[in-house]
Amino acid sequence: MKNDCSCEHCKLRSLFFFHTSADVLELMCENKTERQYDKGEVIIWEGSEIKDFIYLKSGLVKLSRKGTDGKDQIISFAKPFDFVSLLSVFSSSIYNYTVTALDSTIICAIDLEKLKAVALKNGEFTMGLMNRVSEATDRIILNNLDIRRKNLKGRVAHVILYFAHYVYKDTRFELPILRREIAEYIGMTTENVIRTMSEFRKDGILKFDGKEIEIVNERLLESVSEHG
Amino acid sequence: MKNDCSCEHCKLRSLFFFHTSADVLELMCENKTERQYDKGEVIIWEGSEIKDFIYLKSGLVKLSRKGTDGKDQIISFAKPFDFVSLLSVFSSSIYNYTVTALDSTIICAIDLEKLKAVALKNGEFTMGLMNRVSEATDRIILNNLDIRRKNLKGRVAHVILYFAHYVYKDTRFELPILRREIAEYIGMTTENVIRTMSEFRKDGILKFDGKEIEIVNERLLESVSEHG
DNA sequence: CGCGGCTTTGATGTTCATCAAGTAAAGTGG
DNA sequence: CCACTTTACTTGATGAACATCAAAGCCGCG
Numbered sequence: 172m173k174n175d176c177s178c179e180h181c182k183l184r185s186l187f188f189f190h191t192s193a194d195v196l197e198l199m200c201e202n203k204t205e206r207q208y209d210k211g212e213v214i215i216w217e218g219s220e221i222k223d224f225i226y227l228k229s230g231l232v233k234l235s236r237k238g239t240d241g242k243d244q245i246i247s248f249a250k251p252f253d254f255v256s257l258l259s260v261f262s263s264s265i266y267n268y269t270v271t272a273l274d275s276t277i278i279c280a281i282d283l284e285k286l287k288a289v290a291l292k293n294g295e296f297t298m299g300l301m302n303r304v305s306e307a308t309d310r311i312i313l314n315n316l317d318i319r320r321k322n323l324k325g326r327v328a329h330v331i332l333y334f335a336h337y338v339y340k341d342t343r344f345e346l347p348i349l350r351r352e353i354a355e356y357i358g359m360t361t362e363n364v365i366r367t368m369s370e371f372r373k374d375g376i377l378k379f380d381g382k383e384i385e386i387v388n389e390r391l392l393e394s395v396s397e398h399g
Numbered sequence: 400m401k402n403d404c405s406c407e408h409c410k411l412r413s414l415f416f417f418h419t420s421a422d423v424l425e426l427m428c429e430n431k432t433e434r435q436y437d438k439g440e441v442i443i444w445e446g447s448e449i450k451d452f453i454y455l456k457s458g459l460v461k462l463s464r465k466g467t468d469g470k471d472q473i474i475s476f477a478k479p480f481d482f483v484s485l486l487s488v489f490s491s492s493i494y495n496y497t498v499t500a501l502d503s504t505i506i507c508a509i510d511l512e513k514l515k516a517v518a519l520k521n522g523e524f525t526m527g528l529m530n531r532v533s534e535a536t537d538r539i540i541l542n543n544l545d546i547r548r549k550n551l552k553g554r555v556a557h558v559i560l561y562f563a564h565y566v567y568k569d570t571r572f573e574l575p576i577l578r579r580e581i582a583e584y585i586g587m588t589t590e591n592v593i594r595t596m597s598e599f600r601k602d603g604i605l606k607f608d609g610k611e612i613e614i615v616n617e618r619l620l621e622s623v624s625e626h627g
Numbered sequence: 628c629g630c631g632g633c634t635t636t637g638a639t640g641t642t643c644a645t646c647a648a649g650t651a652a653a654g655t656g657g
Numbered sequence: 658c659c660a661c662t663t664t665a666c667t668t669g670a671t672g673a674a675c676a677t678c679a680a681a682g683c684c685g686c687g
Contacts, residue, residue, distance in 0.1 A: 238548045239625070246544065262533035267541065290522050290529075297525035298489075298518055304529065305490035308536040313495065315543055316474065319586050320466045323675070350634070358547050360676055365635060397467070551643070578666070588644055593667060 181228075181279075195289055195296070202282045208272040210347075215256075215270040221263070223280035225256035230276025231338065231347055235355070236268045245356040247311045248273070250338055254307035273347040318357055321399065326357035327367040328396035331377070335386055342386040371395075409456075409507075423517055423524070430510045436500040438575075443484075443498040449491070451508035453484035458504025459566065459575055463583070464496045473584040475539045476501070478566055482535035489532065501575040546585055549627065554585035555595040556624035559605070563614055570614040599623075 205228070208214050215225070217236060232255060234246040246268055249255050255278070259266050290297040318326055330353050335342055350368070354361045371377040376392050378385040386392055433456070436442050443453070445464060455477060462474040462483075474496055477483050483506070487494050518525040546554055558581050563570055578596070582589045599605040604620050606613040614620055 236544060238544075240548070242548075244544050244548065246540065259533075259537065262530055262537050267537075287526070290526055292522050294519045294522045294525050297522050297529065298515070301489045301518075301525065301529050301532065304533060305487075305536075308533075308540065309487065309490050309495075311540060312474065312536065312543075315540075316464060316472055319547075320468070320470075320472065349632095361633090362635085362677085363675065365633095369635075577664095589665090590645085590667085591643065593665095597667075 195293065198285070198289065199281055202285045204280045206278050206280065208276045208278070210272055210274050212272050213269060214272060214276070214278060215266050215268075217266055217269040219266050221256075221259060221266055222283055223256070224283050224286045225278050225280045227251045227253070227255050228277040228279050230272060230278075231274040232270050232272055232276055233348070233352065234268045234270055243355050244358075245352060247314065248333075248338070248356075249307075253310070254303050321396070323357075323359055323363055324367055324370075324395050325397070325399045326359065327353065327364055327371070328392050330357060331384070331386065332392060332396055335389075342389060344384060345382045346384045423521065426513065426517065427509055430513045432508045434506050434508065436504045436506070438500055438502050440500050441497060442500060442504070442506060443494050443496075445494055445497040447494050449484075449487060449494055450511055451484070452511050452514045453506050453508045455479045455481070455483050456505040456507050458500060458506075459502040460498050460500055460504055461576070461580065462496045462498055471583050472586075473580060475542065476561075476566070476584075477535075481538070482531050549624070551585075551587055551591055552595055552598075552623050553625070553627045554587065555581065555592055555599070556620050558585060559612070559614065560620060560624055563617075570617060572612060573610045574612045 204223075206214075208230070214232065227249060229251055231248065231250050233248050234255075235243050236246060238244055255270060259268070290300065318329060321329060331346075334344060334346065338344075338347075348356075350364050351361045354364045357364070368377065371392070372379060374391075376386070376388045376395070378387055432451075434442075436458070442460060457479055459476065459478050460483065461476050463471050464474060466472055483498060487496070518528065546557060549557060559574075562572060562574065566572075566575075576584075578592050579589045582592045585592070596605065599620070600607060602619075604614070604616045604623070606615055
């Protein structure tokens with residue numbers, strides 16, 4: 172089955188396949204599937220079998236997990252160049268988290284067995300993967316530790332700055348998540364997230380315009396993020 | 400320089416080198432160093448350069464990190480078969496955490512450049528490493544999420560059960576860490592950890608005998624860990 | 628229109644941090 | 658060996674931070 176093989180020109184190629192020979196690349200390419208998801212759609216269900224190695228081509232997702240009490244916890248957010256299919260892929264046969272699109276998102280899925288077969292025969296390739304996995308998990312762990320050091324205000328400021336600096340690279344953007352999801356990410360209640368954001372607005376740190384959010388006083392917001 | 404090469408019989412060998420040919424194994428073996436650390440000694444300093452790939456042969460360690468405010472955060476504990484030199488090894492050139500022996504500990508250090516050279520040429524080997532790294536980081540992330548779901552009592556119960564079930568496999572053991580360190584791990588204050596443990600004692604859940612700790616009512620402790 | 632999910636604000640109560648003070652235990656130097 | 662210092666442990670009192678409960682407005686959607 173012939174694939175519209177555009178991998179050669181995919182700018183994400185360098186992420187995983189930077190030491191890959193032409194024939195291996197072609198093999199990967201023939202066994203890949205691109206899928207498109209709308210905002211809100213679930214890409215991976217917690218508990219489902221891992222059949223593919225998946226990464227983002229474009230868009231934005233959240234990784235979350237259902238606690239025993241039924242409440243969701245958000246583990247992290249990911250955009251292209253962040254790894255997605257990383258936490259469980261090489262250590263478990265089942266996903267232990269759910270991946271949901273926060274925006275229109277395109278993913279690339281590669282048959283995991285075929286990828287593993289290549290990895291077993293190609294150390295450079297596997298080493299590249301390892302770097303990626305390692306970086307991504309490091310970021311998650313360190314980010315969670317950072318959040319844990321902060322109080323309510325600091326955590327909310329942290330999240331807003333995360334989207335501004337890391338995702339949108341702008342002080343004005345449309346917040347892609349609900350207040351409730353911020354709460355699920357930082358481990359606080361929805362009401363208190365809202366209250367904090369209202370305070371930021373009253374204090375002239377933020378402005379809201381529909382779904383748009385604008386950081387008016389970035390230095391102050393950063394100070395709050397650091398010192399509460 | 401000839402090494403007392405006992406790797407062939409090391410039971411930990413299977414962890415990383417289960418698909419390794421005899422000559423590769425010998426190469427690893429010749430480039431390894433075993434070191435012994437006493438309780439309290441620092442094995443790896445946060446910020447130091449990563450020169451070796453390190454894993455535990457015996458003992459117990461904690462991974463910690465200094466916050467910007469100077470307070471320590473404990474990331475996780477590790478015993479043999481848990482990975483140690485994992486978080487940063489393949490994604491950074493500098494350790495971003497400190498590793499400290501909580502008990503007399505023996506580590507095995509392999510020159511990282513030599514290990515990487517082998518990894519680049521041997522996909523099976525690298526794949527084995529990747530499994531290990533992936534498992535270890537998964538455990539850290541999921542454990543941290545579990546702790547975050549719980550309140551003070553639940554978190555303290557969680558830690559005690561962790562040592563009982565996972566480390567010592569006994570309801571009676573010598574607690575290898577200070578009350579303060581429990582606090583640094585679960586993100587609460589030392590005083591409240593002490594208060595909680597005292598309550599557990601008064602409620603007949605725990606008994607203390609010097610440094611020894613005994614779980615008297617395990618089912619109740621598990622219930623507290625789950626539901627506060 | 629009416630319903631459900633998101634947002635917002637206020638009032639109240641619980642949980643936890645902070646401050647303070649004292650005991651116990653362990654190391655240090657004369 | 659004993660005074661001395663330091664560090665861990667413990668308990669109580671107080672206040673701050675945060676959760677919970679309640680009520681209402683908003684908005685998209687069948």
